Amino acid sequence: MKRIVVFLVSLFLFVPFVNAEDKYINVYLFHSNTCPHCKQELAWFDEYLENHSNVRLYDYEISDSENRTRYYEVQNILNYDSNGVPFLVVGNDVVIGFSDSLSSRIETLINYYLANDYEDEIGKYLGVSIHESNLETVPDKNTATDDGVLDDVEQDVHEDTDLDNYEVPILGEINAKSVSLPLLAVVMGFVDGFNPCALWILIFLISMLFGMNDRKKMWILGLTFLITSGLVYLLFMVSWLNLAVFVSSVNAIRIMIAAFATIFGVYNIYNFFKNKNSDVGCTVTNDKSRKKIMEKIKVILAQKYFVFSLIGIILLAVSVNVLELLCSLGLPVIFTQVLALNNLSVLEYSIYILIYILFFMLDDIVIFFVAMKTLQIKGISNKYTKYSHLIGGVIMIIIGLLMLFKPEWLMFNF
Amino acid sequence: MKKFVYLIIVNEVIIIKVIKYSAAWCMSCIVMDNVLNKLQDLYNFNYVSYDYDNDRDKFIGFDENEKLPIIEFVDDNNRVLVKINGEHSTKEIEGILVDLGVELK
Structure with a gap:
């Protein structure tokens, strides 16, 4: 044996x-x-x-x-x-x-x-x-x-390696890789949130909701609009991410998106300085389509049965957010491209996109909740929109140039 | 009745009418609405607001590229004394009111 x-x-x-x-x-x-x-x-x-x-x-x-x-x-x-x-x-x-x-x-x-x-x-x-x-x-x-x-x-x-760890006062040791992407999601989402295209619809909707005299219905309809808007944005970002992941290995596409980001960034900064000294206010644009949307909102809120109002709000949120996507195409496209470069797991992709959307919708959420609590719309100054163009422009240029010359830095490997 | 009294000049107190041309969808208009409401509690002036979508006829004569809100400070003869566009701070508006001789309540 x-x-x-x-x-x-x-x-x-x-x-x-x-x-x-x-x-x-x-x-x-x-x-x-x-x-x-x-x-x-x-x-x-x-x-x-x-x-x-x-x-x-x-x-x-x-x-x-x-x-x-x-x-x-x-x-x-x-x-x-x-x-x-x-x-x-x-x-x-x-x-x-x-x-x-x-x-x-x-x-x-x-x-x-x-x-x-x-x-x-x-x-x-x-x-x-x-x-x-x-x-x-x-x-x-x-x-x-x-x-x-x-x-x-x-x-x-x-x-992770030790090289990615940095000593930050008060916060202690921080891992650059684990902090960079969430931070980018927060900053880009927040800046993107000041996109005025979709905000006016929420403002108008709230002003119309005030006429309902039913707090419960106001909350339900308003929240339904916000949640549906967030879901449309989520769907858009996930679709773009899938495309970005699929083509991430194609250099020509990466270069194209990098060039787009840089040019769009320069355009945003140019616009900021061009309008720097002009009045901060609203310009009347797309008069016809705006009137159409306003009429729709009035019809939706006037429905005899609440369920029809609810369905109407969902359809409205889907349609207007799809139409207004072009207004903020730059930042979410660039953010998903950065995510794609990082070869993350599905869970990580989802978390970062959700962080982006949460901060993208933060101003809408604050305006809605304050309005519902005080029954008064508190405006967020358009000067922040103006500065969001400047910050967004700078972010786009930095990411565009990194994508072109140092893509590994966007994978947060410094 | 109280408002009517403000519209006439009493003891050299100048009664100014503030007209705001705004829109329900305009964030800057809401910001200015809050500013003017606050000042209305402190100063003697009349405040009128027109909406771009509901009172379109009131907007005739303005350039279509003008930034909203348009705020006019008008005397009792309907002469426009000061006209401003867009957002302004409470301090700026208060300065205009004081310059025009509008007194505290």
Whole structure:
């Protein structure tokens, strides 16, 4: 019995090392020029490959359209659905992202696949499948059969490092990565909230609600309008985010959005200085469409049955917010583009978008709640709208330029 | 009755009418409405407000690009003494009223 145990332990310890010495392995890395983790991983491989002549790295930069097609096809083969890079294939396993802990994971995977037979499906697809006895590429000739049996890979694109921690007076140590995106969501959402296009409708609606003389109905209709408006904005931002994530690896699109942000930012600042000394007030524009919306509100509130008023308010909120989206297209588009650059999880995306929308709607919420409590509309000066153009313009220019020249900084890797 | 008394000059007290041309959808108009309501409690002047969508005929003669609200300070002969556009602070409006000789209540 003792002999059998010793034999099995020896076999277990010995076999992998023997095989690791004799066999060769291909690994496939999909990366992007704009991704700092990709650069780190490539640098790590440079060093690693010097001491591991039996490992061959094939790298594919995904801003190239052919490589991008390969990237998605490889994910199809492996049954993956990710937009993250670096995307490394070792055997039948995948490692997304890069960090110190993931580098040892990569080494473990490489050793595992060196020691165990497997079918190099990705190599076959890419036409670089390796012959087991030498390094020559022999397409469709890998005869290994075993599947990878390791656990699901760890997705760790944004592992924090000590370098990201800053000592802030009073608040103590703060992690730049974990603070930057929420802070950006708060600032951009708040600035975007001073968009006057949608605010006038709320103001008019509140003034009409005052005529209802039923506090409960006023609250319900007003809140329904606010919540529906928020949901429309949420839907818009999620749709744009999906598009942004889908095209985030296409350099041309990133450059286009960066150029748009910069130009729009310059235009906003130009407008601020052009109107700096002019009166702060309202200009009569879109007279016809405004009158139409005002008539609609009156009709909705005059409905005999409350449920019709409620449905009417929902439809009104949807229609006016869709129409007014163009008015504030700049900041949410740019914010979702920054999110897309960060390769976050669905939960993280959702949290940041919700923070943005909460602060976007903060002025509406304050105006509504104060009006309902005091039965008086307290205006928020249009001078804040004027300054929001200046702040928004500066943010757009900064993000636009970073997107063009230092996209990794927008991933908050300083 | 009280308002009627203010419309005439009594003991050299100048009675000014403040006319605000505004709109229900205009945030600056609401801001100015609050300012004028506050000052009306302190000073002797009449306050009239016209709405862009309901009293369009009152807006005839104004440039369509003029910023709202338009505020006119008018004497009892309907002569416009001062005209301002847009938002102004309580202090600024109070200054105009004092300059025009409007007295405290």
